[in-house]
Amino acid sequence: MSRTHVPNSDTIEAHLKPPKRTPSGAQEDLLALQQAAGNGAVATILDRQPDAEMAAAGGGDQNVAPAMPGPRHGLVILPELDAIYAAMKAAGHPTRIHTGFRTLDQQIQLYAKGRSFATFKRDIEAAVKAGIVPQATCTEWVDHFDPAKGNRAMPAGEPNEVTWKFDSRHLTGEAADVVHATLAWGASPAFWVALKEAAIAQGLQIGPPSSDLAHVQRP
Numbered sequence: 001m002s003r004t005h006v007p008n009s010d011t012i013e014a015h016l017k018p019p020k021r022t023p024s025g026a027q028e029d030l031l032a033l034q035q036a037a038g039n040g041a042v043a044t045i046l047d048r049q050p051d052a053e054m055a056a057a058g059g060g061d062q063n064v065a066p067a068m069p070g071p072r073h074g075l076v077i078l079p080e081l082d083a084i085y086a087a088m089k090a091a092g093h094p095t096r097i098h099t100g101f102r103t104l105d106q107q108i109q110l111y112a113k114g115r116s117f118a119t120f121k122r123d124i125e126a127a128v129k130a131g132i133v134p135q136a137t138c139t140e141w142v143d144h145f146d147p148a149k150g151n152r153a154m155p156a157g158e159p160n161e162v163t164w165k166f167d168s169r170h171l172t173g174e175a176a177d178v179v180h181a182t183l184a185w186g187a188s189p190a191f192w193v194a195l196k197e198a199a200i201a202q203g204l205q206i207g208p209p210s211s212d213l214a215h216v217q218r219p
């Protein structure tokens with residue numbers, strides 16, 4: 001079987017996201033349903049959409065593995081993620097990729113979140129010594145946040161730090177943050193237990209740290 005018939009995941013994600021501009025009738029119906037029946041019913045309806053998309057895309061190949069929606073670019077763990085998507089769906093948990101591949105610059109900006117300039121500078125300079133971050137990149141970002149050189153405040157945490165590494169597996173496409181299709185990080189504890197089991201079944205792991213419940217990566 002071929003993966004070439006898997007429709008563009010961005011298209012699917014666009015349908016799963018809450019309306020940002022002009023809500024369509026269908027989206028308004030969903031919002032009304034959400035208020036009337038709770039998130040469970042809406043999740044069930046939204047969960048059907050990728051299949052509908054796939055049929056609409058005209059692939060017609062019933063054997064093509066359904067693709068986990070979201071930003072798939074640059075990820076090398078897509079077969080595992082698609083298997084997790086199928087297993088989670090079968091258990092009643094719709095999933096999507098929230099974050100996949102990241103550049104080093106994106107990772108550095110995330111690392112800055114929730115940290116003081118002094119801590120950020122100390123850590124990124126240690127990463128240079130460890131051969132993880134190029135000196136020129138370090139200098140550029142230290143200068144960027146240096147209060148003595150500009151007026152750029154360190155970015156706020158959410159509410160604390162959001163990452164602990166400069167060499168995250170996101171940079172090699174070996175990690176993705178997988179969340180509930182509609183509730184994101186607000187999913188039930190049962191969702192996260194099921195995600196962990198589905199990830200382990202595919203040879204992947206949650207975290208580190210293990211408290212980073214959405215982070216799925218190669219061990």
Ligand SMILES: [Zn+2]
Binds near residue numbers: 170175176177215216
């Ligand atoms: Zn992650």
